[in-house]
Amino acid sequence: MPHRGRWLAGACISTVLAGLLATGGALATPPHEPAGRDDGPDVAVGAYLHYGSPGVERMEGLSHWLGGAELRAGHTYLPGDTWRNIEGEPNSLDSWARWRRAEADRLFVLNVPMFEGNEAGVPDRRVAELIRSGAQGRYDHHFQRLARRLVGLGIPDTVIVLGWEMNGFNYTHRCRPDPENWKKYWRRIVAAMRSVEGQDFRFDFAPNRGGDAIAWTRCYPGDDVVDIIGMDSYDQPPGHTFDEQVTQPYGLQQQVDFARAHGKRISYPEWGLFRNGDNPEYVRNMLAWIYEHEPLYHSITDYCPHGVWQCGKNPRSSQVFREFLSPDHG
Template sequence: MSHRGRWLSGACAGAVAVALLVAGSVLDTRPPRHGAGGGAGSGAAGTAVGAYLHYGSPGVERMAELSRWLGGTELRAGHTYLPGDTWANIEGAPDSLRSWARWRRERADRLFVLNVPMQERNEAGVSDGRVAELIRSGARGANDEHFRRLAGRLVDLGVPDTVIVLGWEMNGFDYTHRCRPDPENWKAYWRRIVAAMRSVEGQRFRFDYAPNRGGDAIAWTSCYPGDDVVDVVGMDSYDQEPGRTFDEQVRQPYGLQQQVDFAKAHGKRISYPEWGLFRHGDNPEYVRGMLAWFAEHRPLYHSITDYCPHGVWQCGQNPRSSAVFREFLSGGR
């Protein structure tokens, strides 16, 4: 799915937070516990809780505000995106990276999660034919230097252990870094990028392979580039079809259960860089299901997309789901 709305998110966070505080104090819709991984204890069990709150420095500031709303629960996953408009931005030009790096360095147990596009003009509606040409060019090494520069910038900022969500939702129809126009060369291109970034002295990056849930434009298993260049098998999973109910989203082909099984077979941790409400409105059963799923399967991290229509804190249109989220993750639970 397209995410141009990220750039405009969170303008009214303060007012929304007050409204949701009221909602959270009135409704009691707590999910059932599913072992030691649930609630605030999930951090101690190894899962870092996060939220996408804004792509720039305001996102860093809002992490502390959301933590307070959750009764002091530590948000250990800081999640943002590099713009996919120009190569200069993909190389890490945004000044806000300094703010995120400073946040990461403040505590040793934090994760900095950075979505990195594989192509410029990433949301420009580029044709399949042109995408195929760009994939082949990248597979031949045309873009290696851009990614070496990004790696060097992250190392210089003191975040050499950044989790890189590279070419996310590659199984979809929209992004210029999509896989379907040439899967074999797409995999070769991913491998070139990882090799280029790993060539930078001091790096300890982890690379997160994060398709959309479901079949979408191509089976995400067809784009998997290999165990030696993937550290985490992620999944972006919003409350939308395919899968009317949460149980259907688990069981569907290329759904949540297949992700878990695939990761286990390949010896990888799982993650959820993006999740949230969508086509089915304010759906507390979906939020309850996702949080219980995280508690059971203990991903490396999960990060809710917290702006409308997906969110529960900066978005006031989902009060019942907000109450579930707050109760389940509250530090006072």
């Protein structure tokens, strides 16, 4: 989906437990459920704010804007430019670790690239070579170092969104050039990280919504090395309406069904506005879907054009989002 120009984008936002149940494929206006109700689904509300320490600082501002709504999922990315950064070099991890340790029920969600030069426009032939090398264990040590770094920071229960949007066309860690060896490589990374003493990581398999470059089911590496079935889902084709986003091949409904069949929780590491501009109906329906299907966590992407807090181009969507998350609403 949108490129990691989000590295430099500073913004944030979170997402919500507000909801409504779908009836007959159509989504009505969700009821006004106060955030954090004891009888609501156990969903961690999160946001992509910024990849570094500013992301941590903005959590408080976002919570205040939402009327004090609790934000339990902190979400960021490791830069995919060098192996040192993939090993956990960025100092901002210290800030995220302090945020996570401050409350026992918080989740720290970390997107981890599978190769350096992850946005370098590497051709398929070279990607296939890299995947084969990974499947043979060439890069295991980088992920062991990352695991030791996270355990050493006191965040051994980090949710690892490994090789996200692997069914797409762009990232070097894409699956299509060699799906079978890609799955072997994923398995090696998980084994390497789980070999580190003290770890309690959960691994989130998070494709783009839809078929994209390859059916994401062809990239699924196995139940023993996946803990969560995620999906990045923006308001864009394929799927011109929300109902189409639900029912399209490899769409939201197939994600839910696939996760249920494999005994996994779901997640939405990235969602937000995109091709259709300020679309409050999409936001309302996405929040209703979240409320109904109870993902482990979800995280809205909040820089323009996707967001609703620091992007002033989406005022109607912003109002819907804020209403649903405000603890005092209703």
